[in-house]
Amino acid sequence: MRDGDQTLVRKLRLFADMEEDNFADLMQIAYLQSFPRQVQLITEGEPADFLHIVVSGAVELFARSNGRETTMEVVRPVATFILAAVLKDAVYLMSARTLEKSSVLLIPAENIRAVMARDRHFDKAIITELASRYRAVVKAQKDLKLRTGVERLANYLLRQEIEQGGTGQLVLPVDKRTLAGRLGMTPENLSRAFGTLKPYGVEVDGADIGLTKPDDLVRLAKPNPLIDDPDI
Amino acid sequence: MRDGDQTLVRKLRLFADMEEDNFADLMQIAYLQSFPRQVQLITEGEPADFLHIVVSGAVELFARSNGRETTMEVVRPVATFILAAVLKDAVYLMSARTLEKSSVLLIPAENIRAVMARDRHFDKAIITELASRYRAVVKAQKDLKLRTGVERLANYLLRQEIEQGGTGQLVLPVDKRTLAGRLGMTPENLSRAFGTLKPYGVEVDGADIGLTKPDDLVRLAKPNPLIDDPDI
């Protein structure tokens, strides 16, 4: 692994306060792997062998049942995923696939648990991380149950616009098919939702989106910090 | 608090391994309060002052936005709720109200954090608890996104039947209005869903349910351990 990448991983909430020796141990054992796009990394139902950390690219967490499939989350660098399964020594509840060419750091679950047993700071970091993840899922569920598809899209666009600098412009970070999954709708429906938002100043040109009437869009979206604010 | 209740709380995963002194400290400070049914205990958006533990009765976690409301979870004794908010020293993401006459143990958030700072076992317990909660929410989201209302009800009935002894009989633990919320549908729809399940041997008499054709019901419900198994 390149030093730069290692520095990024070290900056993760999860590892930031870990004792130097322990971090070095983990990095010694961990290995970084590169994958092309659309490679399935883990499969739901299998035992959690490795903690995964997306170092570059993007990973989609998804789930299947009955022949249906749904996107649960999109993880972008630098972030961990399936931490809970590793800690519980349980099976994965979600599958994961790369959305783009990605590199992923793999740390054997047993090593994570071993460091946990001797590094106090790591415990605290895990607690913070898990609590944040938990709250993120709760927010996602509120988004899903309390809003229509159009409202979810509107709020998503408003969040992205802020994240990308508040210039009234934004670029969709994933293709529309994946975005539809993330927003809990079909691609067809997403297309129509964009259509519905046109009168609210949403101008679409491929992945480039312009928001020309932010006030109108906000009035429609009714953003709610308890759903949309990533820091709460 | 009665000794019996204290014993039950002590048996919670969260407190089971805690050092005796620390547990005694917490119980000293904690206070048990009784509430009639339909009392709102916490309100989303307010700072998390207390860890709550349902000692008897039942508590519904719900959320609002846009004028819509949805049930997120029903918590039954003995279990904690809003742990994540307390740990992050953040605002509640969900509101809570009693469904029945209930007694709730309240522990000030600062004391929880203080014990965390000095009790190693408590850290581990919190991690386990949070990881379980996280996985529970993920399962709930899969249930919601991968199944129709009728399927959710069918699986719910099958889970309850097992939990209540596998006799082919079960009693709904909440009124149907609340059950509808839990299952992500309206009361009217729940009624119709029960109607739809009649040909599959679901016999309804108030809160008493009989499952006379379990095989047929299973065929419809297609239960999935990665959604329905509480121990995974």
Add this chain to the structure above:
DNA sequence: CGACGATTTGAATAGGATCAATGGGAGTGG
């Protein structure tokens, strides 16, 4: 008995999904 809330039933509507067909690049091979 009477009132109130819970549940059920009915009819109309809305939000999304599905199926089918068309347009539009990006990449490939000639």
Add this chain to the structure above:
DNA sequence: CCACTCCCATTGATCCTATTCAAATCGTCG
């Protein structure tokens, strides 16, 4: 460079699920 292909995105039509609004029924409790 161009034709071809493939996949994504869009659009239209239709179907299905679930919500909403309204009304009837049931049960319980005072």
